[in-house]
Amino acid sequence: MTADDWAGRALAAVVGRVTTTEAEVGERFPLYAEPGDGRWLTTGRGSWTGGFWAGLLWLRARCTHSEADRLAAARCTTRLASWVEADTATRGLIFWYGTALAFDSQEATALRGAAGRACLASYDPESGIVPWGGAFGGPRLLARADAVPGLVPLLAEVGGEGPAVAAEHLHRHLGLFLGEGPAVSVGRPQPAWQFDAATGWRAREEPAPGWSRGEAWMLLAVADALLRPDVAGRRPERLALAAEQLIARTEVLAGPVIPPDDVSRPRGAVDTSAAAITAVALLKLARTGKPGAAVFSHRAVAILKRLVGAHLTGPGPGRPAGMLLDGCYDAAKDLAVRHELIWGDFFLALGLAALDDLVDITRV
Known part of the structure; x- marks a missing residue:
């Protein structure tokens, strides 16, 4: 150093x-x-943040090259297993970031695959998303900015229909967030929406526009998608435009x-x-x-x-x-x-x- x-x-x-x-x-x-x-x-049990603790333990193991640290990370990741079938789109945060840094761990790979398949099975074609879910209470059919990062690569790695569902989930959230369709395309992006089969999408009051992490989460999700040809290749021009809009609307560079x-x-x-x-x-x-x-x-x-x-x-x-x-x-x-x-x-x-x-x- x-x-x-x-x-x-x-x-x-x-x-x-x-x-x-x-x-x-x-x-x-x-x-x-x-x-x-x-x-x-x-x-x-870790709530929606448990994967970040497991991810930090894996990162420590990469830095120290210690077998004891690797085993500690593996044990922590195993404790996330109860979330595989939980009804929440935050499984993207839990299982992608909790396993992506796991090296030579067949258990972590298997857990990530099981979570990806469970999320794929949760996809709702009518709303076009893997719903936010009811695991934390409240309405189930929500689209939220923090329901996208991690879930895009998690779904894509499943194979089969995974990349297509990942793209649909991402683009539906982007359309709502950036102001296509029923949204207003000026001001800060709207981070949360609720779906009703009879009336369609309506904006939620919480979290409100201006929520600091909403914009960060969506930018991360778009960056992940751009790095995956199996997702980005489905609507490349739309994704490139969304990236430009996000950068401009959220003032991330200025x-x-x-x-x-x-x-x-x-x-x-x-x-x-x-x-x-x-x-x-x-x-x-x-x-x-x-x-x-x-x-x-x-x-x-x-x-x-x-x-x-x-x-x-x-x-x-x-x-x-x-x-x-x-x-x-x-x-x-x-x-x-x-x-x-x-x-x-x-x-x-x-x-x-x-x-x-x-x-x-x-x-x-």
């Missing part, structure tokens, strides 16, 4: 934080941590480096987890072969540098090093608005590992 290897040093700090987190949470899954002392709120936690009502708080997701999406876009690769890469590095320089904790008394602070779990409910979030840590680590050539970002 060279003296100017800021990415390597930051990644080492985040990996060190993974080890302290592991000692604290045991067999449970970390969700978000208090900014003052770094203590985690945990869940027993707006704040770290976005407000709620763009529609900025209050001085930011969401570093949204920034980390965006940085990974831009690193992927830079590798699609589309115009603007240098611009995408430059912006991604700028985001990661800002996250490391201004929001990543260093050594000191009172709290652990390697915490990515100022993530926002839920701005509307004022819940964990300046905290360390497990998915923020994951995407920061993934972006840093890509810069250090420890992972192939096009395959995660």
